[in-house]
Amino acid sequence: MLKLKVKKIKISTGNVLVAVMNISDSQFYDLYNGDRIKIENSNGENITTFLDITNSDELVPKGTIGIFEDTTRHINIKQGESVTISAQKKPDSITFIKKKLAGKKLSYEEFYSIIKDISNNRLSDIEITYFVAACYTHELNDKETVDLTKAMINTGESLHFGHRLVLDKHCVGGVAGNRTTMMVVPIIAAAGYLMPKTSSRSITSAAGTADTVEVLCNVTFSIDQMKKVISKTNACLAWGGALKLAPSDDKIIKVESPISLDPTGQLLASILAKKKSVGANVLLIDIPVGRGAKIEDLSEAKALKSKFKNIAKKLGMKIKVVITDGSSPIGKGIGPALEARDVLWTLSNDPRGCKDLREKGMDLAIKLLKLAGESKAKKKVSELIESGKAYEKFIEIIRAQGGKEVHASDIKLGKNSLDIRASESGTITFIDNKFVNRVARIAGAPTDKEAGIYLHIRKGDIVSKGQKLFTIYSNSLEKMDYANEYVKKHFGIEIRSSDPLFNKV
């Protein structure tokens, strides 16, 4: 048995767990870079990490083992304490990854083994990459996708509500603004149905639903805290990242992003596993399509729609998939505070609310209620909005999540603002989602919750030269300057001249 003294290294790699050994020690026990080793302390507690080997006697002297902060979060280990090192075999899941790479089908048990090891940091990024590549080159069939989804559900935590209907919605994304979730959840909950909604933070957009809700209240809960909110209000608006639903998902996404790979089987499993984990059995999926959206091609959207339906049915969910217009932003504000303000105005029937957000939110709520078997869905939704009951439910959820009622006009925006005006007169023919998101991000969103942009115009509006198109908000003058610079270089709003002479081709 190899005994080494612990040398703590004050760095968090954020990666899989790694311990570092001096080359002279690793050679002694015939250990190689990337091998798995078990580190056992004197109390018999142990942890398995990957091995890194160093030539540097300064970093890790002979006789010591370097332990990063990530590892010390999982095991009690003291500086200088003597630990026992032993080699560990590769997990079985590697065999299954190779099997899939060779083009064979995997069973539920095999997917479970892989997903369990990913969740528990037992596979390296390189090994996970082979799994993703295998699922991309040998596309998962429906049975495999269902099995992968179940494996993701069963390696994480779940909510259970007995035989009750549990409603959920999901948007494939790519449209700036588009905070329909914050419209739909209070409507559905006010209608008496359960909707335990989890959402993500922004990855490349200016705000995710979780970032926006966070302007008004807390969104970071444990499963138990989330249950309390739901039992009070029928619903919640929580950040999914804090819960342990399908924990393998983030690690898979991490190796997909360098080459922007998103195998359909994994996309479906990732979304449906999270829905199933909160107990959802009635699900509405929104696929926005159009120029500048994530999915630009209608036939691609239709293919995805049919796959969603197949897999969700096999998982015992009632599902409806709608393909919507994703070619322009929805709502006027882009950035957490601006989007939260839009939602408050719209839900409370304030004239400053957004017509498109109201219409899309209500339409999705009607479709979801119909799917749940509600006969007079349209009438019910109109009543809930117009009577202010949906707004009241929203405030009820905000309070249950530790917030207080805030009036839309009290929401603070970035202390600096800059108006961008039309350089010519004409009709607005295109507002690029990516441009809008990018400007809001450069201004500081979503970290600076008060940063973002506010659109004064919609697609189809007629503007005259010098008219305000949008306002940029930021708390940093430096960021504002950079956003202004970016706008000048990459302007993403198309104005078609209203002078008919210019439009003759």
Added chain:
Amino acid sequence: MLKLKVKKIKISTGNVLVAVMNISDSQFYDLYNGDRIKIENSNGENITTFLDITNSDELVPKGTIGIFEDTTRHINIKQGESVTISAQKKPDSITFIKKKLAGKKLSYEEFYSIIKDISNNRLSDIEITYFVAACYTHELNDKETVDLTKAMINTGESLHFGHRLVLDKHCVGGVAGNRTTMMVVPIIAAAGYLMPKTSSRSITSAAGTADTVEVLCNVTFSIDQMKKVISKTNACLAWGGALKLAPSDDKIIKVESPISLDPTGQLLASILAKKKSVGANVLLIDIPVGRGAKIEDLSEAKALKSKFKNIAKKLGMKIKVVITDGSSPIGKGIGPALEARDVLWTLSNDPRGCKDLREKGMDLAIKLLKLAGESKAKKKVSELIESGKAYEKFIEIIRAQGGKEVHASDIKLGKNSLDIRASESGTITFIDNKFVNRVARIAGAPTDKEAGIYLHIRKGDIVSKGQKLFTIYSNSLEKMDYANEYVKKHFGIEIRSSDPLFNKV
């Protein structure tokens, strides 16, 4: 432009180049984990690295950029100096990797772009993994394999000898001992042909050819130093790792090893690129097959043989592939010093030499000479060995590489030795290559050049109980103990009882 102060971090990661930024700085410029950034110093020198983002203000405070030792080896950068950071686009080669993942064929230019970026550390391990996975799931056809080989050649350095014949040999490996290269090179060079041989160090075996030659002389040369040795002696016995032939190869092998993947196209390209890079145009490939060898299955060996022939011919090389018996070690010593001693004894016709090493070495030399067009190859090889001319050539090469003539019996072995004896009488029916290598490695080989094991018996020998089977040598008593423990648990030599009663089934 983002200006940050350099904070040097005294760690060598040994990985692709990475710089670390505080999360507040990365958000400012909308940079993500894994993005590529260009770091430019005040002299206008620049380097592109991958970005890591940290939450730790202790590791990398806001306003600074953490630079690891790996990066400071490539650019002149001072502690505290102000550098300019800018975002870099992903290289085109990522598009080609995705193309191959999608099952399409790649052109020479596309392979070249990928291999060039791998060689220059412009692709991350995850990105290289996708390339390897793509080549495994969508097997390269002959044209692609040739193009990949040419890309590997053209991204590294090369030797050129005009129109002269340049001979080379390669063994696919897996057989313990088996130092035939050290037999063949001096024979071929003594016969008047060019043989600029590069070899590897051990990866999982007890000694590679480079480790063994290093017992007698230097093996680490630049291309220019290697040329001098060749012009003096017609040959060399150099370590390939120090040269810049096909530099992408090591990086590809690094991501293959975690799941032991070895796509045939890449295996062929890796071997043939290194041969073409030293100018070889006459090539003998040895594929050892048998129980305990790297390739255990004859049909697999035959398939590999046919692929080698196809690709080498398309690269303009004369090639012969031989399938040999790989079921037992070749030679008696396992470990650098022990193997070097075997070669000296065998080449100098000492009775302590190894019959199998002599026979296999001579046979390979004859086949290689015949392939080069030599009519009386067999007679010539016998003469060169028996006259001692091959031995003289060997000493000439050793001297040209900075060594001096050493007598076999002067070679130092580990100061501790331990005899392992037969526990029963019978016939030796199997000596497991992997067992033999493992014991020698545990004893300290190849780092401790004097460690290893010496076999006193061959397959087919009849032994009586208590007779010496092999001797373990080591400079460390601790390692010797562990090797002895290992031998007791995992004994890998099969003795079939010579008492006929025992063998009746």
